[in-house]
Amino acid sequence: MAQSYTGIPRGVIRNREYGTQVRDYSGLRFGNITPTDIDGLIEYRNQAYVIIETKFASAPLPFGQRLALERLSDDLAKVKPNIVVVCSHHNEADIDVANAVVSEFRWKARWNVPETETTAGDLVHRFVKWVDCEWQAG
Secondary structure (H helix, E strand, O other): OOEOOOOOEOOOOOOHHHHHOOOOOOOOOEOOEOOOOOOEEEEEOOOEEEEEEEEEOOOOOOHHHHHHHHHHHHHHOOOOOEEEEEEEEOOOOOOOHHHOEEEEEEEOOEEEOOOOOOEHHHHHHHHHHHHHHHHHHO
């Protein structure tokens, strides 16, 4: 596993005690709009973006979060390729996001459901491989 400049392996949970803090966005309300969260973001080699959202037990994306992710993805696509991956888990403790099952993903302005069971790790690796091939070809 690659080490960061801090000596802690990349991707490993740091500052676990802060992960339990609940964020109160009630002071950031604009009509019926409040902030949403994104569980993961990868800016891949200045070539693409990967946005990851995890849900417990296949819970659906709330309307506002879906709309925000759609608009973010579509706006980013004007600059770089991107994929939004929505995956589900059944863990009460730490979530192994790479092994979470993809419930849907947004690619090229469309929501898609995988034809076969796919993990977030598999889908993200396929996307990154595609980006690498496209970048070299371009």
